[in-house]
Amino acid sequence: MASSHAVVIGGGIVGAACAHALAREGMAVTLLESAFVGGGTTAAGMGHLVVMDDSEEQLALTALSLQLWEELADALPGACEWDPCGTLWLAEDVQQLEAVRRKQELYARAGVSTEILDSAALLEAEPMLRPGLAGALLVPGDRILYPPGAARFFAEEAQRSGALFREGVAVREIRAGEVVLANGERVRGDLVVNAAGAAAPALMPGLPIVPRKGHLAITDRYPGFCRHQLVELGYLTSAHVMSSESVAFNVQPRRTGQLLIGSSRELVGWDGRTNRAVLGAMLRRAVDFLPRLSELAVTRVWTGFRPATADKLPLIGPWEEVPGLWIAAGHEGLGITTAPATARILADLILDRTPPIDPRPYLPGRVQAQAASPYEATP
Numbered sequence: 605m606a607s608s609h610a611v612v613i614g615g616g617i618v619g620a621a622c623a624h625a626l627a628r629e630g631m632a633v634t635l636l637e638s639a640f641v642g643g644g645t646t647a648a649g650m651g652h653l654v655v656m657d658d659s660e661e662q663l664a665l666t667a668l669s670l671q672l673w674e675e676l677a678d679a680l681p682g683a684c685e686w687d688p689c690g691t692l693w694l695a696e697d698v699q700q701l702e703a704v705r706r707k708q709e710l711y712a713r714a715g716v717s718t719e720i721l722d723s724a725a726l727l728e729a730e731p732m733l734r735p736g737l738a739g740a741l742l743v744p745g746d747r748i749l750y751p752p753g754a755a756r757f758f759a760e761e762a763q764r765s766g767a768l769f770r771e772g773v774a775v776r777e778i779r780a781g782e783v784v785l786a787n788g789e790r791v792r793g794d795l796v797v798n799a800a801g802a803a804a805p806a807l808m809p810g811l812p813i814v815p816r817k818g819h820l821a822i823t824d825r826y827p828g829f830c831r832h833q834l835v836e837l838g839y840l841t842s843a844h845v846m847s848s849e850s851v852a853f854n855v856q857p858r859r860t861g862q863l864l865i866g867s868s869r870e871l872v873g874w875d876g877r878t879n880r881a882v883l884g885a886m887l888r889r890a891v892d893f894l895p896r897l898s899e900l901a902v903t904r905v906w907t908g909f910r911p912a913t914a915d916k917l918p919l920i921g922p923w924e925e926v927p928g929l930w931i932a933a934g935h936e937g938l939g940i941t942t943a944p945a946t947a948r949i950l951a952d953l954i955l956d957r958t959p960p961i962d963p964r965p966y967l968p969g970r971v972q973a974q975a976a977s978p979y980e981a982t983p
């Protein structure tokens with residue numbers, strides 16, 4: 605397998621990380637990107653590298669990925685804006701503080717260290733928060749980076765290992781052993797990896813990944829306004845429930861001094877227009893936690909589409925019906941975090957090695973029966 609040629613479709617952070625992992629193993633890799641590397645949802649994301657515990661499987665994947673990011677940290681160029689700021693999960697009342705304690709136990713079982721802050725310690729850590737919050741869980745190992753910079757880093761590292769990346773090249777069709785580009789050109793590959801994010805189903809009709817829209821707002825520069833990524837404890841509920849609309853408080857201090865304000869979730873297909881009602885609710889939620897945020901200037905608002913699966917886990921592994929076809933897609937709101945772990949699992953499976961965590965929960969086989977297969981081997 606190490607001497608095989610892999611074609612990776614999609615130069616978002618997931619495809620770029622996969623191209624990097626495969627090229628480092630000595631495989632010939634071609635990365636095909638319809639626009640530019642680090643665009644797509646990757647350009648719309650927040651860049652919070654976060655251990656998340658919506659399920660045991662999500663916890664295992666995110667914890668592994670944080671370790672892999674840490675191993676890469678020294679190699680990341682300045683453009684990645686690496687920031688070891690940690691996360692504070694905010695508890696509004698005593699019930700939520702109980703939930704913080706349960707969260708701490710879960711994290712401890714996954715080997716992730718945390719610390720519980722009481723109300724006073726929280727205000728000392730983040731004086732701009734509204735007084736009276738019950739406390740928080742500090743996860744010091746969480747990180748922040750600039751996602752487009754990180755995607756480009758992976759693509760350039762892949763290139764250094766011999767990979768070819770082609771931008772402005774759209775794949776029109778996947779066949780067994782090759783892909784067909786929009787201009788009719790055929791690119792052969794012993795294996796093909798569909799890493800086209802929320803657009804992955806366009807190449808594999810029936811693949812159960814849907815775009816889940818999110819808004820972000822960014823402020824002008826206010827260095828020191830807050831120091832950690834701040835997330836309300838209810839964020840997980842907002843991310844978990846596949847309701848048509850939800851918002852949760854999630855604010856990130858960028859190295860530039862800007863504040864990124866999130867987050868929202870909507871199921872409205874590919875409608876990328878700003879939804880004023882949702883944006884308003886998101887900003888009000890943010891001001892509720894950080895009252896002085898209302899005095900700051902928001903300079904830009906945008907939307908992006910998380911590639912969502914029904915069980916909130918990505919699809920990583922072979923698509924059994926088509927020889928040589930692999931998937932690395934469906935990372936919803938955690939693709940920046942989990943790109944390195946995804947790439948590691950994919951490479952290990954391709955090379956018939958044992959991944960560091962059980963890969964079975966992420967295998968595409970779990971959704972395969974739901975998807976129609978319009979593919980046939982190339983004559």
Ligand SMILES: Cc1cc2nc3c(=O)[nH]c(=O)nc-3n(C[C@H](O)[C@H](O)[C@H](O)COP(=O)(O)OP(=O)(O)OC[C@H]3O[C@@H](n4cnc5c(N)ncnc54)[C@H](O)[C@@H]3O)c2cc1C
Binds near residue numbers: 616819
């Ligand atoms: C508002 C918001 C906030 C987020 N915040 C975070 C966060 O803080 N932390 C985190 O971990 N995650 C976050 N995410 C999620 C994260 O951004 C995504 O999970 C991740 O970017 C998905 O990466 P990807 O490479 O799978 O997809 P993409 O980045 O979309 O990349 C897919 C690429 O494939 C290309 N492509 C598509 N079709 C074709 C084709 N036919 N041929 C060739 N190329 C094609 C596209 O142009 C695109 O560049 C957030 C997402 C949103 C929307």
